[in-house]
Every structure is written in structure tokens, then in C-alpha cells.
Amino acid sequence: MLELKGVRKRFGGQEVLLGVDLSVKKGEVVALIGPSGSGKTTLLRCANFLETADEGTMIFDGERYDMARARRAEIAGIRRRTGFVFQSYNLFANKTALGNVTESLIITRKKHRKEAEEIGLEALRRVGMADWAAHYPSQLSGGQQQRVAIARALALDPEIIYFDEPTSALDPELIGEVLAVMRSLAEGGMTMLVVTHEMSFARSVSSRTVFMAGGAVVEQGPSADFFRAPREERTRAFLASLAEERK
Amino acid sequence: MSANVWQLLVDSFPDILLPGLIQTVPLTVISFSIAFVIAVGVALIRYAHVPVLEQLARIYVWAVRGTPLLVQLYVVFYGLPSVGVRLASFPAAVIVFSINEGAYCAEIMRAALEAVPVGQMEAGYCVGMSYWQIMRRILLPQALRTAFPSLGNSLIAMVKDTSLASNITVAEMVMATKYIVGRTYQALPLYIELAVIYLMFSTVLEFLQRLGEKRLNASVGREVKRIA
Numbered sequence: 001m002l003e004l005k006g007v008r009k010r011f012g013g014q015e016v017l018l019g020v021d022l023s024v025k026k027g028e029v030v031a032l033i034g035p036s037g038s039g040k041t042t043l044l045r046c047a048n049f050l051e052t053a054d055e056g057t058m059i060f061d062g063e064r065y066d067m068a069r070a071r072r073a074e075i076a077g078i079r080r081r082t083g084f085v086f087q088s089y090n091l092f093a094n095k096t097a098l099g100n101v102t103e104s105l106i107i108t109r110k111k112h113r114k115e116a117e118e119i120g121l122e123a124l125r126r127v128g129m130a131d132w133a134a135h136y137p138s139q140l141s142g143g144q145q146q147r148v149a150i151a152r153a154l155a156l157d158p159e160i161i162y163f164d165e166p167t168s169a170l171d172p173e174l175i176g177e178v179l180a181v182m183r184s185l186a187e188g189g190m191t192m193l194v195v196t197h198e199m200s201f202a203r204s205v206s207s208r209t210v211f212m213a214g215g216a217v218v219e220q221g222p223s224a225d226f227f228r229a230p231r232e233e234r235t236r237a238f239l240a241s242l243a244e245e246r247k
Numbered sequence: 248m249s250a251n252v253w254q255l256l257v258d259s260f261p262d263i264l265l266p267g268l269i270q271t272v273p274l275t276v277i278s279f280s281i282a283f284v285i286a287v288g289v290a291l292i293r294y295a296h297v298p299v300l301e302q303l304a305r306i307y308v309w310a311v312r313g314t315p316l317l318v319q320l321y322v323v324f325y326g327l328p329s330v331g332v333r334l335a336s337f338p339a340a341v342i343v344f345s346i347n348e349g350a351y352c353a354e355i356m357r358a359a360l361e362a363v364p365v366g367q368m369e370a371g372y373c374v375g376m377s378y379w380q381i382m383r384r385i386l387l388p389q390a391l392r393t394a395f396p397s398l399g400n401s402l403i404a405m406v407k408d409t410s411l412a413s414n415i416t417v418a419e420m421v422m423a424t425k426y427i428v429g430r431t432y433q434a435l436p437l438y439i440e441l442a443v444i445y446l447m448f449s450t451v452l453e454f455l456q457r458l459g460e461k462r463l464n465a466s467v468g469r470e471v472k473r474i475a
């Protein structure tokens with residue numbers, strides 16, 4: 001479904017991605033883990049063209065794209081088929097929860113308001129936020145905002161959703177509700193690429209885990225194997241440091 | 248105060264207020280509307296860093312803010328006729344006030360646009376919206392909310408500044424008052440009366456501003472950020 005090959009990106013003099021290869025099959029949930037600053041966010045942003053990669057090939061649904069030179073129409077086409085959930089939610093501050101979800105349905109998909117609202121309410125229902133449809137983002141907790149953000153992505157019926165540390169900005173007691181929604185999406189067969197620091201989520205929900213460090217993929221494998229017996233020293237050190245933090 | 252002075256104040260009140268209603272108010276409303284359009288345009292150009300236009304926008308703001316309003320009025324009304332551009336006083340005033348106010352409001356709008364977190368634009372892109380769709384439906388509405396109090400202050404300042412239009416023969420309230428003073432030699436009570444009428448105008452605007460802010464706050468479910 002998605003294949004990234006040789007993705008390179010530098011910011012000024014700093015090489016952030018050193019030729020990353022990554023693939024996600026249809027229906028697969030891939031966890032992307034790694035220390036802060038290793039380039040995970042940048043990789044997701046390049047995949048959705050919020051940043052332009054310096055080099056790299058993307059194969060999306062069988063179509064091949066040059067990530068450094070994708071045309072505007074190609075970018076729009078890819079974005080139309082992907083969802084993106086930000087660490088900081090980024091809900092539209094001037095729209096209600098429902099308005100956030102229906103905005104693009106109405107504006108880019110040309111749906112009538114009524115139809116858009118039906119789809120929107122259904123999406124909000126899936127994340128348990130239908131009762132909050134009329135609330136503005138500022139009236140919602142972080143966990144609620146993030147669930148609305150997930151609904152906003154869902155409503156557009158994406159083929160894959162990218163999550164960039166969706167629970168990192170949340171108070172600990174709110175993390176569970178967001179992870180529960182993501183777990184149910186995974187069980188429903190949604191294709192997901194999830195940057196996360198939640199190892200229990202990676203272990204129990206994702207089918208495959210990819211470990212990145214210093215702008216490159218260090219190790220990857222089926223999540224069960226990956227966590228039971230990491231092969232690389234750097235992976236072990238990273239997992240140990242997380243376990244240490246937990247204490 | 249003598250009964251005569253009271254009578255003078257009562258008699259002169261409509262003679263000052265009327266020019267206010269038919270000159271000051273239209274001058275303010277028309278000029279501010281044009282200024283707002285200019286401001287949004289200039290702010291968009293500067294926000295998007297449109298080459299060439301951005302430099303022009305900068306020069307515009309710099310030139311307007313660095314020169315006195317009165318001088319701008321003189322240039323347009325007394326200066327331009329020498330190159331064949333002859334304008335009646337009211338249109339000349341509208342042009343100058345629009346251009347002047349536009350520069351100040353442009354800076355307010357630009358700051359407000361830049362205060363919208365970049366994540367709003369990115370989220371728009373990620374749901375497939377185009378730059379203009381996001382600008383129109385997400386960024387500008389938020390920027391307007393942020394800018395509203397400052398724009399309101401600027402409007403109130405502008406009402407007072409329209410008093411300068413008397414210098415290019417616009418028959419607004421100062422002009423009307425001067426005329427009555429010339430007849431009656433009662434400068435102190437009449438100019439105080441004029442001040443009170445300006446105060447009434449400002450107070451009405453301040454009231455509307457607060458009402459507007461309340462509405463806007465309610466429509467995002469919180470208090471809007473204020474920027475200086």
C-alpha cells in the first residue's frame with residue numbers, strides 16, 4: 001500500500017533522514033519508534049508533503065512518485081487518500097468538533113451539509129465524541145481533542161492514517177482513551193503508521209515495529225519478535241532507557 | 248454659567264451634530280471599509296511573502312506610518328491639483344484616510360495572521376484543502392478574531408482623526424463649530440460641546456466593540472487572544 005525508498009532530508013547543514021526505507025501493507029499497523037530527534041516526525045511529514053524530501057521514492061497504492069518533485073495535483077491526490085493525526089491535535093480553533101470533521105467533506109468533497117453532518121456524526125461516534133459535536137476545541141480536553149482529530153481523519157475515508165505521537169501531549173490519565181480508539185481502528189482493519197512512545201501499544205496493537213535512530217532505520221520486525229528479542233545493541237539500549245524512564 | 252450660554256449650547260448642538268452625521272460618520276465608515284480591504288490584501292501579501300508585492304507593501308506601510316496625516320491630506324488636496332488631479336474635499340479625505348488607516352490596519356492583520364499557529368494550515372493541507380480554502384475558512388476568521396480589539400481601537404482613533412479633514416475644507420464637526428464660534432465668540436463652551444460630541448461617538452463605538460468581542464468569544468467558546 002505504501003512504500004518509501006531512500007528518503008533523504010536535510011535542514012540546513014543537518015542531515016535528518018539518511019535514506020530511509022519503509023513499507024506498510026494494506027491493513028497493517030506499523031509502529032515507528034526511536035529516540036527523540038531521530039527523524040520520525042520528519043519522515044511522516046515528508047510522506048504527506050508537509051516537508052519536501054530532498055530525495056526519495058514513494059509508491060502509494062501502486063503509483064510511483066518522486067518525493068522531491070511531486071506535482072501539486074499529485075500531492076493533493078495523495079493527501080486526499082491519507083489521514084494525518086498530529087501530536088498537538090491541530091483542530092481548527094474556529095470550528096466545532098463537528099465542524100472540524102465536516103469542513104473538508106463540504107469544501108473539498110462537495111458534500112451537502114446534511115450528508116456531511118451525517119458522515120461527521122458517524123465518525124465522531126466511532127471515537128466516542130458524538131455528544132460533544134457542538135463543542136469548540138477550547139472546550140475539550142486534550143484526549144477529546146485528539147479523538148476529534150482522529151474522527152476528522154476518519155471521515156474522509158483514508159486508505160492509511162499517519163499518527164505522530166498522538167498521545168505525547170496528553171496528561172497520563174487521558175492517554176488511555178485515545179489508545180483505545182486507535183486499537184479499535186486497528187481491529188477494524190485500518191492501515192496505520194504510528195509514531196509512538198507507548199511501547200505497550202506498539203507491542204500489543206502493531207503488527208510490525210520499526211526502530212529508527214539518527215535518521216535511519218536500525219531494525220524492524222514483527223512486533224512480537226521485536227520486543228522479545230531485539231537484535232541490535234542500539235535497539236536494546238533504547239528499550240532499556242524507556243523501561244528506566246518508566247520507573 | 249449664564250442662561251445665554253446654556254441656550255447657545257442647546258441651539259448649537261444640532262448644528263454641530265448634523266455635520267457629524269452627514270460628514271464625519273460617512274467619512275469614517277467609507278474610509279474604514281476601504282482601509283480594511285487594503286489591510287487584508289497587504290497582510291496576505293506579506294504573510295505569503297509574495298515577491299515584489301511584499302517589498303511594495305512594506306514601502307507603503309513605511310511611508311504612510313512615517314508621515315503625518317495632516318501632511319498627507321495637504322499633499323492630496325492642495326498638492327495634486329498642480330499635476331492636474333483636482334479632487335473635491337470629501338473624496339480627497341476618503342482617499343487619504345483609507346490609505347492611511349489601511350497601513351495601520353495592515354500591520355494589525357499581519358500580526359494576527361502570524362499569530363495563528365502553523366498547525367492550523369498544516370491540518371488544512373492534511374484534510375485536502377488548498378491554500379486559499381484554508382486561508383479563507385480557517386486562518387482569516389481566526390486572525391480577524393485576534394485583530395478585532397486592535398481594529399476597534401484603530402477605528403476609534405480614526406473617528407477623532409477625521410477632525411483633521413476640516414483643514415481641507417470638509418464641512419465636518421470642527422468646521423461647523425469654528426463657524427459658530429466665529430459668530431458668537433463663545434470658544435470655551437462650544438469647543439467643550441464639540442469634545443463631548445466626539446466623546447459620544449467614541450463611546451458608542453467602544454460599546455459596539457465590546458459587544459462584538461463578546462460575540463466573537465462566544466463563537467469560539469473562549470476568550471480570544473489579545474495582541475497589542
Ligand SMILES: Nc1ncnc2c1ncn2[C@@H]1O[C@H](COP(=O)(O)OP(=O)(O)O)[C@@H](O)[C@H]1O
Nearest residue numbers: 011012016034035036037038039040041042043
Ligand atoms: N523545520 C525544521 N527545521 C530545522 N530542523 C528541523 C526541522 N524539523 C526537524 N528538525 C530537526 O530534525 C531532527 C529530527 O526531528 P524530528 O523529525 O522531529 O525527530 P523525532 O520526531 O524523531 O523526534 C531534529 O534534530 C530536529 O531538530
Ligand SMILES: [Mg+2]
Nearest residue numbers: 040041042165
Ligand atoms: Mg517527533
